[in-house]
Amino acid sequence: MANCQLVIPNSSNSTEININGFGKTITFKALTYSYFEENRYSDLIDEFNKYSKDNNLDIYIQLNALSPKNSSLHTSDYASTVDLLLQKKSNKYDIYIYNFIFSQKYGPYLMDLKELLTEEEINQYNPKYLSSSYYDNKLVGIPLRLEYNILYYNELLLNKYQKEVPKTWDELIETAKFIINEESKINNTIIGYNGMCPDSETGTTSLFDFLYSFRNTVDSPFPEINSPELKNALVKLKQIKNEISNEELFSMSTINIYFDLFNDKSLFIKYVNREDDASVFNYKIDKSFKMGILPGNKENISGSSIWADNIGITNFISDEKKEKANIVMSYLTSKENQRKLILKFKSYSAITSLYKDEKICKEIDCHFFEKNQFFVRPTNNYSNYEQYSEQFRHYIYDYLFKNVDLDKTIKYIDDITKVHYVKISTEESSVGLIMTIIASILIFIIILYSIFLLYKNIIDYFIIYPVDFWFLSIFGIIIILTVCFVEIGKITVIKCFLKELLISIGFTFNTIPILYKLIIDYPNENKLFKWIINNRYKFLLCFMIIIIIFIINQNYQVENVIVRNGENFQICNSKTIIGKIFFFAKYYYKLIIIFLCLILVIKEINNVETQYEISALYPNIFIDTFYIIISYIKEYIKFNNCIYLFILNGGLHILFSISNWAFLIYLGTIMINTNGKNDKPKINVKDAKFSIKTSVYDNSKSKNESFTDNKEEYITNITSIQSTQI
Secondary structure, three states, X not given: OOOOOOOOOOOOOOOXXXXXXXXXXXXXXEEEEOOOOOOOOHHHHHHHHHHHXXXXXXXXXXXXXXXXXXXXXXXXXXXXXXXXXXXXXXXXOOEEEEEHHHHHHHHHHEOOHHXXXXXXXXXXXXXXXXXXXXXXXXXXXXXXXXXXXEEEEEHHHHHHOOOOOOOEHHHHHHXXXXXXXXXXXXXXXXXXXXXXXXXXXXXXXXXXXXXXXXXXXXXXXXXXOOOHXXXXXXXXXXXXXXXXXXXXXXXXXXXXXXXXXXXXXXXEEEEEOOXXXXXXXXXXXXXXXXXXXXXXXXXXXXXXXXXXXXXXXXXXXXXXXXXXXXXXXXXXXXXXXXXXXXXXXXXXOOOHHHHHOHHHXXXXXXXXXXXXXXXXXXXXXXXXXXXHHHHHHHHHHHHHHHOOOHHHHHHHHHHHOOOOOOOOOOOOOOHHHHHHHHHXXXXXXXXXXXXXXXXXXXXXXXXXXXXXXXXXXXXXXXXXXXXXXXXXXXXXXXXXXXXXXXXXXXXXXXXXXXXXXXXHHOOOOOHHHHHHHHOHHHHHHHHHHHHXXXXXXXXXXXXXXXXXXXXXXXXXXXXXXXXXXXXXXXXXXXXXXXXXXXXXHHHHOOOOOOHHHHHHOHHHHHHHHHHHHHHHHHOOOXXXXXXXXXXXXXXXXXXXXXXXXXXXXXXXXXXXHHHOHHHXXXXXXXXXXXXXXXXXXXXXXXXXXXXXXXXXXXXXXXXXXXXXXX
């Protein structure tokens, strides 16, 4: 026998329901938030539990209804709490009642209600009001009630001056200015209009209302950001604020609007059509105020944004709950229960067929609801609508209250939804084209010079590396330069991987020849070094395998960088734990190579036989170290402009490439000039120790036997050259 209990914390309407029956009772835990002590959905839950008991369903819903009375959470805090619970896949709650604007944020964690409800049950809801409740083609919420903004007007003042209810914003301004002026003659200060633009989602909805009312026809879509209609709307809104209102009235919260403006001192008030506020607040709106349609730029064109409380169920509930979830959702979203909510709270439903019900239309003005021209905010167009909404209203508020230039404001708004990136075209910036030209010219010069060395048959006199590793180093430099091309254009996950792959390969190709050179010159016998000298390609392959392991475990994602009063752009980021581990590992890998080079340089610097060559490697090592350090530091700098980031990245790649190439050419030039003086025998790299073949070391020879002979020959030649110079 089960004994379950429903508790609404600190609520005067708290109830207890006992369910006694045979079998196991499945408990669904629900969470909601309300400004009011009396929660709108407590009766709905009570009735379900009674229905379940009467029909032996063995299902029970426990509702936790948070409010300012029993919790320190505000609306935004509640949204964050729900988000945190869902991200953690917490089983603390199974059902959430949430603001529909968070459908995209919560969507990944909520069940597809198309799997729980029949097509008939879903189709009874107006598809327009369901449009923002989809995530990735999943229906993740059903609206339990609707709210919308309307215009309240002081009928006594309008009748006093024989004025009609305005149908356009120009009429509203004209009427308000006239009545304010006339009332001032009898020392009566009248508030013309409030605007309802607080710094909250309420302000965003109010702005959407106004902008939507400036479309050309009733059937026209929301005005484009760069359209004349939107520009005219902002100019008109500022005119209203300046001529019949002020910043304080525009910024007033909904609570203050309700308590402070509904009196004989106000003419027009914009507010939510929430008729149950009077009973909840125990404060009735002055009877002189009547409800009207919000005006528009033209007659018969208006706009009002819809609010909705959605109900959704998590997709990580237990299997036994999933089997019962359809019963729960079917009951809570049924047409009959929507009807009950309307009758008790005078709220509005997304089941528009209910407005044909005579009993309902006696409680609410069905005709008034149908006359409104509703706009559903495009919440499902943005992965983070909350962030978009905040920026959207702040840009407009800066124009309204801080006199920011209108054209700048429109550009800022347009940039919210745009992702900027560097292009080869010069429409926005010539940086992409310039960087492409520089990188292309450098690659061309490097390739041309290498061909020249081959053509002149003097490549063998570049004795600092084996010939093949010298070309490997050149190839690494070219690869780094090609990263400049990858940086251009829209960022994608593939580009993120490709960019890191090219950088890692280019760096490895450029530094491994240095390490190999130092290993060759190491004076002491070492089995590992002997194997490396005999198997330099296998040695290189080991590093390539390490690079591939690092890259494939990076788990790159494209992250949007939102810039206030600027241009948004994207970066490559890896937020997973494994991705972060390998992010640090790739830098440690590069630093370890440099560290090994430095250790060998220190050990070999005093070796008279190779002192000159080893000293010459210092600049190359320092260049590579600088490149690693700056690249690492760059990852922690927050950029607010994709151009600056592109210039820094491209500049690093070009500086690295030019420095390393110039270093190789400098050494090669010195060797050519030195070897060619006074008809001394030329030191051909094929005859010197640096053209070491695996066949040099066989089972019958040791390192000292084969390597020392060549070394002595080399020293003799170098000594001869130095004597000539003296």
